[in-house]
Amino acid sequence: MNEQSLQHLLALHYVYPLTFNVYKKLIQSIESIDNLSTISPTKLANILQTSLKKSETILQNYLKMLQVDLLSAYEAESIKTVPYNDKYYPKSLFELVDPPTVLYAKGDVTLLTKERKIAIVGSRNATNYSSMALDFIIPPLVEQNFVIVSGLAKGADSLAHTSTIHYGGKTIGVLGNGFFHVYPRENRSLTEEMVKNHLLITEYPPYVGPKKWQFPMRNRIISGISEAIVVTEAALSSGTLITTDHALEHGKDIFVVPGPIHSELSKGTNQLLKEGAIPIWNGxxxxxxxxxxxGKY
Known part of the structure; x- marks a missing residue:
């Protein structure tokens, strides 16, 4: 993709953050992203299966964004763009039902090319039990040069990132919002550390704020770039189970820390064990x- 086509893609993605399947359908109809500015709102509405009013708005905003040098604007904010055909784009994401068309990255983007990536997830209300478990799990993984992936949320995610950093490893945070927002706010210092020495990625343009429905979408990327999932604590209704569902759909191992039978945050993990997940108590x-x-490693 040449720079002009990339600018066109970024302009469209800025005003309409479409997934790769929708993007492919669009390109099959118009042959090249460079042709988008010449098609009618009616044709775009038919392609995107949306209303004529919405397609008119998309095209109007797209034409405005074409006047903005988004690559330079992102570079000024230390944001790297990783479109679907970029060398840093994880090919494993194409196994998802709906891969992202563009990833936005801050930090060491080469971490995306590392083969050994393990996701560690769990409850936002994680207890000290998760923290203690990670002290046994993370050091051996760091020793074997695994990159630890999580979602930079409260609780288990934050513990996974901070523990990895503490033990000298590398970690990737997958956000459910754009880079102009820090969420949760209490993770500001962790976010700054990860931008400096690790990696943050998101499929959302920088202006997109956190919305509840975006975090389950984020979970598919956590699973998609990882070769296996580790779960520390999870309630039966935990969003963590969305991540494990994505992983199971793609034949990935689920490693689970067995939990105390009296804890609500063990009900989800113990259910996973009942369903065949692999119990672990060290890395x-x-x-x-x-x-x-x-037969790996």
Whole structure:
């Protein structure tokens, strides 16, 4: 993709953050993103299966954004763009039902190319039990150069990132919002540290604020770029189980920390164990499982 086409893609994605499947459908109809400015609102409405009024608004805003040098604007904010055909775009994301068309990144984008990536997720209300578990799980993974992936949310996600940093590892945070927003706010210092020495990615343009429905969407990317999932604590209704569902759909291992039977935050994890997840209590078990049974490493 040449720079002009990339600018056109970024302009469209800014006003209408479409997923890759929708983008493919659009390109199949208009042949090139460079042709978007010449099609009628009616044709665009038919392609996107949206109202004529909405397609008119998309085209109007798209034409306005074409006048903005988005690449330079993003560069000024230290935001790297990783479109679907970029060398840094994780090819494993194409296995998702709806891959992102563009990823926006801050930090060390080369971490996306690392083969060994493990997601660690759990409850936003994680207790000290998760923290203690991570002290046993993360050091062996760091020792084996695994990159730890999580969602930079409160609770288990934040613990996974901070523990990885503490033990000298590398970590990737997948956001459910754009970079002009820090969410949750209490993670501002963690966010700054990850931008400086690790990596943050999101499929949302910088202006997009956090909305509840975006976080389940974010979970598919956490699973998509990781080769396996570790769950520390989770209630039966936890959003963590959305991440494990995505992972199971793609045949990935689910490693689970067994929890105390009296804890509400063990009901989800213990249910996963009942359904066949792999129980673990230290990171060496993950390394050995990948090595012995899957022929890796």
């Amino acid at each position: 060496y078990q993950i390394v050995e499982e990948r090595k012995l049974f899957l």
